[in-house]
Amino acid sequence: MPSKPSAPITIDAVYDAPGYLFRRMQQIAVSIFMEECKAFDLTPVQYAALIAIHTHPGIDATRLSAVIAFDRSTLGSVIERLQAKDYIERKPAPEDKRIKLLYLTKSGAAILREIIPAVERAQARMLEPLKPADRKALMGLLVQLVDLNNEASRVPLRAEDALEHLGKGGGGM
Amino acid sequence: MPSKPSAPITIDAVYDAPGYLFRRMQQIAVSIFMEECKAFDLTPVQYAALIAIHTHPGIDATRLSAVIAFDRSTLGSVIERLQAKDYIERKPAPEDKRIKLLYLTKSGAAILREIIPAVERAQARMLEPLKPADRKALMGLLVQLVDLNNEASRVPLRAEDALEHLGKGGGGM
DNA sequence: TGTTAATTGACAGTATACTGACGATCTGGG
DNA sequence: CCCAGATCGTCAGTATACTGTCAATTAACA
Numbered sequence: 001m002p003s004k005p006s007a008p009i010t011i012d013a014v015y016d017a018p019g020y021l022f023r024r025m026q027q028i029a030v031s032i033f034m035e036e037c038k039a040f041d042l043t044p045v046q047y048a049a050l051i052a053i054h055t056h057p058g059i060d061a062t063r064l065s066a067v068i069a070f071d072r073s074t075l076g077s078v079i080e081r082l083q084a085k086d087y088i089e090r091k092p093a094p095e096d097k098r099i100k101l102l103y104l105t106k107s108g109a110a111i112l113r114e115i116i117p118a119v120e121r122a123q124a125r126m127l128e129p130l131k132p133a134d135r136k137a138l139m140g141l142l143v144q145l146v147d148l149n150n151e152a153s154r155v156p157l158r159a160e161d162a163l164e165h166l167g168k169g170g171g172g173m
Numbered sequence: 174m175p176s177k178p179s180a181p182i183t184i185d186a187v188y189d190a191p192g193y194l195f196r197r198m199q200q201i202a203v204s205i206f207m208e209e210c211k212a213f214d215l216t217p218v219q220y221a222a223l224i225a226i227h228t229h230p231g232i233d234a235t236r237l238s239a240v241i242a243f244d245r246s247t248l249g250s251v252i253e254r255l256q257a258k259d260y261i262e263r264k265p266a267p268e269d270k271r272i273k274l275l276y277l278t279k280s281g282a283a284i285l286r287e288i289i290p291a292v293e294r295a296q297a298r299m300l301e302p303l304k305p306a307d308r309k310a311l312m313g314l315l316v317q318l319v320d321l322n323n324e325a326s327r328v329p330l331r332a333e334d335a336l337e338h339l340g341k342g343g344g345g346m
Numbered sequence: 347t348g349t350t351a352a353t354t355g356a357c358a359g360t361a362t363a364c365t366g367a368c369g370a371t372c373t374g375g376g
Numbered sequence: 377c378c379c380a381g382a383t384c385g386t387c388a389g390t391a392t393a394c395t396g397t398c399a400a401t402t403a404a405c406a
Contacts, residue, residue, distance in 0.1 A: 009285060011228040011240060014221050015332070017292075018299045019202040021315045023217070024242060026199040027393075028319065028326045029192040030362095034394090044196065045362065048187050055184040062384060067184060069197060074363050076386065081361080098371050098384040112182060119190075126191045129321030134314055141303065141311040142194045146201065148302030153201045154364065159188070200363075203392095207364090218392065235354060247393050249356065254391080271354040271401050327394065 029126050036122035040115045041085075045070060047119060049078055050104065050112055053088060058101045060093070069157040087111060202299050209295035213288045214258075218243060220292060222251055223277065223285055226261060231274045233266070242330040260284060 014020050033044045042050070048068045053059060056067065061079060065072040079102065082088045087108035093099040104112070127135040150156045187193050206217045215223070221241045226232060229240065234252060238245040252275065255261045260281035266272040277285070300308040323329045 009224060009227055009289065011221075011225045011332075014224055014241070015330075016312070016316065017296045018312065018315075019206055019217055019296055020221065021312070021319055022195065022199045022202045022299075024319045024326065024330075025315060025322075026195045027242075027328075028322045029195045030393085031326050032322075033192055043361070044192055048184075048193065051182060051187055052184045054182055060384080068187070069200075071363055072384095073365080073386085074361090077361075096372070096384085100385075116182065123190045123192055125325075126195075126322070127318070130314065130318055134317075137310065138314040138318065139189070139191060139194070141307055141314075142191075142198060143189065144307075145300070145303055145311065146194055146197045149198075149201045149205075149299070152298075153197065153204050155200075157188075157197075159184075203363085216391065233354080244393055245355085246357085246395080247391090250391075269354085269402070273355075 032125050033119070033122045036118045036125065037115060040111060040118065042111065042115060045074075045078055046082055047115065049075070049082060050087060050108060053102045054104050054109065054112055057103050060099045060101055064102065065155060066158040069153065069155050071155055082108070205298050206292070206295045209291045209298065210288060213284060213291065215284065215288060218247075218251055219255055220288065222248070222255060223260060223281060226275045227277050227282065227285055230276050233272045233274055237275065238328060239331040242326065242328050244328055255281070 030044055033047075037047070048070070049064065052064055052067050056063075059067065061075055062072055064070075065075045070078075079088065079090070083090060085107075086105055089103045089105055090100040091103065093101050127138070130138065203217055206220075210220070221243070222237065225237055225241050229237075232240065234248055235245055238248045243251075252261065252263070256263060258280075259278055262276045262278055263273040264276065266274050300311070303311065
């Protein structure tokens, strides 16, 4: 039997599609982030890169891309912009001439401290329309889904083992 | 009292942030879409535009952007590419010289019919790692959240009232 | 009716994303 | 020690996104 009489080809099918909803929500999230943080002239990606460098001083670009799961090619220009704003520094690694190590500048550390409250307001606002229990449920499911789909993305997250070369040992302890 | 001893500034805070998760999930979704649909050379945005034009023949670019909630500026180049691939046509509107009306070509209608199964596979794959009940729960929450945050996005979705000029009446019937 | 306001499509400029390629460099095997 | 393969940063090319602006055109109002 012809299974379901394949649904009519309609835009309404798109509105309920996971991919469409993820795209919409991402755009809404960026919009809210930029609004709350407009005083700081930092994008979500730049913020994530900054905080990752703060957590792992002396990381290189390739490992940074693994730690935040952002595309390595894209990260090049992100780093350039952060450097142009004097938020980070790049120093050549003494033992490997290919690598450039990333460090926060004083400005970078300062802006990071200052922007945190705005970022937290933004993150809260994204979920605000939901009831508290629903926020928890949504975040729980999303964490699961992103984790279980990790390998499906072009740049899987490698939070821990990207850092072995840094002599940081594991992550948690 | 100083409320909570503000969490340390760490990349771990990013991993749980809604904005970060939405971004990751969107990238995963695009990646899966492109993989399932690589035989068709259509992006998710191009697919959505195509299906919207199919549903509303003779729509113009501005209203199309409202119907799929995509940026109007971006849509210009999307339309150009679809036209270059001979999937859509643009005809000047007789009663308004500013407007160009959009129609699917035969090729466009054909590719749309052919790509649907691949798109459905992609959408299913995005949620596959979750238990069926969790998929439903996640989609329900996401539909709510996107709807309630509609006005927060730069291009709010205006599915129905964008079409009043087209003489289509309401949407559903 | 005539000027202003709003709308439409187009464009310039910036910022992510991803693909694929490239030279410089390091590492391992022989 | 030398070369094959892997890795690092970079770049070119394409596709979304968003901001802001512009000319042409239409609509609205005084």
